[in-house]
Amino acid sequence: MTTSLVLNDGQSIPQLGFGVWQVPNDGAAVAVGTAIKAGYRLIDTAAIYGNETGVGEAIAAASVPREDLFITTKLWNDRQGYDSTLRAFDESMKRLRLEGLDLYLIHWPAAQRGAYVDTWRAFARLKEEGRVRSIGVSNFTIAHLERLQRESGIVPAVNQVELHPRFQQTALRRFQEKAGIATESWSPLGQGTLLQDPVLKAIAARHGKTTAQVIIRWHLDSGLIVIPKSVTPARIRENFDVFDFELSPEDKAGIAGLDDPRGRIGPDPDRFSN
Ligand SMILES: NC(=O)C1=CN([C@@H]2O[C@H](COP(=O)(O)OP(=O)(O)OC[C@H]3O[C@@H](n4cnc5c(N)ncnc54)[C@H](OP(=O)(O)O)[C@@H]3O)[C@@H](O)[C@H]2O)C=CC1
Numbered sequence: 272m273t274t275s276l277v278l279n280d281g282q283s284i285p286q287l288g289f290g291v292w293q294v295p296n297d298g299a300a301v302a303v304g305t306a307i308k309a310g311y312r313l314i315d316t317a318a319i320y321g322n323e324t325g326v327g328e329a330i331a332a333a334s335v336p337r338e339d340l341f342i343t344t345k346l347w348n349d350r351q352g353y354d355s356t357l358r359a360f361d362e363s364m365k366r367l368r369l370e371g372l373d374l375y376l377i378h379w380p381a382a383q384r385g386a387y388v389d390t391w392r393a394f395a396r397l398k399e400e401g402r403v404r405s406i407g408v409s410n411f412t413i414a415h416l417e418r419l420q421r422e423s424g425i426v427p428a429v430n431q432v433e434l435h436p437r438f439q440q441t442a443l444r445r446f447q448e449k450a451g452i453a454t455e456s457w458s459p460l461g462q463g464t465l466l467q468d469p470v471l472k473a474i475a476a477r478h479g480k481t482t483a484q485v486i487i488r489w490h491l492d493s494g495l496i497v498i499p500k501s502v503t504p505a506r507i508r509e510n511f512d513v514f515d516f517e518l519s520p521e522d523k524a525g526i527a528g529l530d531d532p533r534g535r536i537g538p539d540p541d542r543f544s545n
């Protein structure tokens with residue numbers, strides 16, 4: 272059973288969820304079904320992942336009631352703008368076979384077009400209409416968040432950003448903590464690249480856990496929401512088996528030392544605009 276956080280709109284969100292980027296649509300039902308059986312309740316997809324239909328199939332087939340699941344999807348960049356957002360939302364909901372969504376995210380600020388404030392107003396409408404319980408953003412910098420606050424007055428519940436031991440986003444996290452925005456970590460395992468790190472491997476050996484489990488525990492202990500992805504059933508279960516150990520202050524200090532301002536793996540939000 273995962274721990275939960277309470278968002279700034281009062282909704283509870285599981286702290287450990289299941290990411291499905293690069294899970295093919297025809298494999299998504301099995302992967303998500305395996306995750307739900309393993310105990311995951313939060314599923315993180317996106318229109319651009321092309322697997323909302325498969326995710327919807329798993330939700331429909333799950334032995335868990337819909338209200339116990341927390342489903343996130345994201346609006347892709349080419350649908351930004353007020354009217355196009357409302358249409359894209361309907362399309363996602365149809366693919367997911369859902370009446371209501373738990374969390375809808377603007378996938379990227381897509382900075383050069385700057386339409387995200389209009390998009391955000393459409394998100395606010397979806398929330399007012401009760402079609403989405405929480406609204407948030409992804410890949411927003413402090414400057415993007417400040418503009419959203421200034422021009423709409425509505426603070427996102429969540430910002431989902433690249434975050435892992437090699438790219439810890441300390442300044443953004445401090446800002447978000449003060450603003451009441453929950454931080455959700457994407458590529459929490461560094462897309463697998465962190466799993467051979469000697470510091471993390473040594474911590475894992477001390478606890479009799481795997482490196483992936485230590486990294487996920489670090490996200491949880493850091494107050495983050497974390498959404499590791501795997502299509503491998505044993506790893507899906509392994510990544511959820513993180514509630515029986517604690518990191519020591521020395522472990523945490525060792526992980527703090529891995530932070531690297533050049534440790535980003537994915538695109539820089541200030542440059543990514545497709
Ligand atoms: N908002 C955004 O812009 C973005 C959001 N995301 C979200 O974050 C989620 C997670 O990030 P993602 O980029 O997928 O990367 P992760 O950091 O979750 O790493 C996934 C990779 O690690 C491997 N892996 C997972 N668990 C283990 C394990 N226990 N032992 C060994 N290898 C393991 C997987 O392999 P295998 O599957 O073969 O088992 C896969 O190759 C995405 O799926 C998506 O939902 C991701 C990127 C951008």
Ligand SMILES: O=C1CO[C@H](CO)[C@@H](O)[C@@H]1O
Binds near residue numbers: 292317319537
């Ligand atoms: O979530 C993500 C993974 O896939 C996209 C590309 O296809 C990325 O841009 C995005 O950040």
